[in-house]
Amino acid sequence: MMGRKVTEGTLYDVSAVKSRYDLLPSQLVDLKGLAGDSSDNVPGVSGIGAKTATSLLQQYQDIEGIYAHLPEIEKRWQAKLAEGRDAAFQSKHLVQLVRDVPVELDLQAARVRAYNRQQVVDLFRQLGFFSLLSRLPEQEERKTQLSLLEEVESPYQAASPRTTTGEYYAVDTAAALDALVAELVQASALACDVETTGLDPMQAELVGIALTAWPGRAYYVPVGHAPLKGQNLPLELVRAKLGPILADSRIGKYFHNADFDLMALAEAGFAVEGIAFDTMIAADLIDPGRANLGLKQLAWERLGVEMTPISNLIGKGQITMAQVPVSEVAPYAGADVDMTFRLVEVLRRDLAERHLEPLFQKVELPLIPVLLEMERHGVMLDVAFLNKMSKEFAAQMAELEDRIYAIAGHPFNLNSTRQLGQVLFEELGLTPPKRTATGYSTDASVMDELRGAHPIIDLLAEYRQLSKIKSTYLDALPGLVNPRTGRVHTSYNQTGTVTGRISSRNPNLQNIPIRTEVGREVRQAFIAPEGHWLLEADYSQVELRILAHISGDQELRAAFLRGEDIHANTAASIMGVPLAEVTADMRRVAKSVNFGIIYGISDFGLAQYTGLSQADAARYITNYFARYPRVREYLEETKEKARRDGYVETLLGRRRYFPELQSASRANFNSRRAAERMAINMPIQGTAADIIKLAMIEIAAMLRREGLQSKMIMQVHDELVFEVPDAELDVIRQRVHDVMENIYPLAVPLNADVKVGRDWGHMA
DNA sequence: TCATTCACGTAC
C-alpha cells in the first residue's frame, strides 16, 4: 500500500506513512534529521542511515528523546550520535516546515493575468534567474519576424519588441544569396552558425547556415529543410557562393563552439579558414569551470538578451530542425549568430583584462582545426577482436557468478553495490571497513582490506575487473563506430576541464586500460590500417619537470639535468641511502611521494596509497621538503597567491579562480584545504596541458608544411598518437620527437619517448 | 517512463 491515488499525486495519510516508513508522520522530520536527505542537501548524522534512524525513533520517538537516552544506546551508534548532535538538530530544523508565518495571500490576486513581462524579465536578470525564464507564461502567441531580403517590412516588430532582437532574414532565392554575398565580401569578420539534424556533426545532415557581419541583423540560408517546410537553396549553389567567403582567411570567422559548426560544414563540403573567435572557448578561459557555457546563458548574462530556447522549436528532440519551418528557424538561427557576433566584443575585453589574449590567440584558437582534423580522421578499431574478447569475458564472468552465488547461498545482482554490501556485511558477517554517504562501501580498497578474510572476495574482485572492462570498453566501443567511415570519431572537448587539459568523449579515448594485463588487451583493438604504423610519443614525468622549473629548486632541477631516474633519485634522497642501494619497493614509494607532492600531499593520503604507516609517510614528506626546499616554498607561495589574488595561473597565463580562498570567504576548514590542493595542482597540470597543445599545433603545421600523409589521431594528456604510412615512419619519429622536446624550453629538459606498433597493445 | 544521482573504476 503506497497511499491513496488522488487526482494529482498520491495522498499519504497516517496509515500510508506507517506502511512506507514504519513511523508516524510527525517523526519524519526526525528521520530526515538523523539520516539526512541528499536530494535536499540535508546532512543528517554521518554514519546513521534510514534503518538505524527508524529503529531508534521507534524506541525513543524523536531526536530529543534519543539524545535524552544517549547513554543507554548501543555503543556503535552512541559515538556517531554524539559526534553529530549539532548536525542532527540543525537537519531537523532544516526540514521542518514553518507553518505559522503571517502570510496574507489572496489566491485570486495571485492569478496570472496580463503582466509587464519586461519588468519581470528585468527582475529575473537582477536576481540571476536564468532557467526560470522559460517558465514565464506567455501573454500572447510568440510573434516571430521574418522577411525575405526584398521584403524588409516587419509587421510584428512594434507589436512584440521583446522577442525580436534584430532583423533576421531567410535567404531562399538565388538573387537574395547573391545580395548577401555582395555584402559579406565587404566585411572584415562574420559570425557563423549552422543548424543540423542532430548533435553528432559527423552524422547529422546540414539544415541551414546562419551568417552575420553586423549587430542587429542576420541571414539564414536554408539548405536541408523537409518538403513543405519552406524553400531550400540547393547545397551546390550555396557551396559555390558562400564557399569562397568561408575559405577566405582575410575574413575572420566567429563561432560559438566552432568545433561543431566546422565539423558540420566540413562534412557538407565547406573548408573554413580564418577562425578568429570562439565565444564558448573565450567564456571558458575567462572563468574556467563556470556552470553553463551555452550561448543562451551568455547572451542573457552579458548582453541582457533573452533568447528563445531550442525546445520551442524541436521540443525535447521529437523532431529535428529539418522538420521545423524555415520561417521559424530563420529568426532563431539569426539570433544565434547575432548574439555570437555581439558577444565577441564583450568577451574580447574580458580576455584582455585578464591578459588571456596571447593564450587565446596562440594556443586555443589554432588548436581548434587541429582537434577537428583528429576527430574527423578517427581511429580504426578491430571490432571482431572486441567481440571475441567480450564472449570470452562473458564465459569467465558466468563461471565466477556461479561460484559467488554458491558461496553467498543465493543469487543477487553482482553489479549492485547495495546488494553486495548486504551479502558481505549482513549475511556473511564481514566487518565493513568503510562507509559511503548512503551505506557500505564495497570499492577496490575495501576488497583489498577484506582479501584473505573470506574466499568470496577474490572472486568478486576478479568479477569486478572483467565486468568493468566488458561493459565500458568491449561492448561499448563497437557501437561508437561510424557506419560510414568504419572508425571511431571521439569528440575532444576544449572547454571540459578546469586546468586546461582537453577531455575526450564518445568514446573517451583517454582512459583506455593499460595498467593491468587483461585491461591492456583492449588496446590491441586499436589498429593501424594496412601499410601504416601507430606511433606514440609521450612526455616522461612532464609534471615533475614543470615543478622543477617553476619552483626553481636547484636539487630537483639538477636531478633532471643529470638525466637520472627521478623516482630512484627521490628514494635515495628521502630514505637516506645511496642511489645504488635503492630497491624496487623504495622506488615505488618514492614515486608515490613525487606524485603526491603535485596533488597536495598529506601523510594520511600517502600512507593510504602506499601502505606505509602514517608516521613513515610523514617522515618521508619531511625529508622530501628538507631535500627540495624550494618545492615547499612554491607550494606556500601558490596558496598565498590564490588567497591574495583569488586565482592561480600556468606559465602561459591560463587562470583558475578560487573565490572560496579569498579572505572574506567563510569556506570551512575542509573545503579550504581542498581548494588549496586544487590551487597547488592547477599550474602544474595546466602548464603541461598548455605545452602539449603547443606541440600539437606545431606538429600539425609541420605535417602540412612538409606535405606528409601521417595523421595525428589521439591525445592522452602527455601523449600523442599518430597513424603513419610505412614510408614516413623514420621522418615522423624524428620530427615529432624534436617538436615535443623543443616546443617550450624550460630550465630542465623535456623528454619525449617514441614507440611504434601495428596495434596500440604492442608498442615498442 | 525519463532524468538525475551515486558508487565505482578506467586513464593521466
Added chain:
DNA sequence: GACGTACGTGAATGAA
C-alpha cells in the same frame, strides 16, 4: 577529512 584532472556504466532514486 584525508591526493589533482577527467568520462562512462549500472543501479537506485526521484520527478513527471
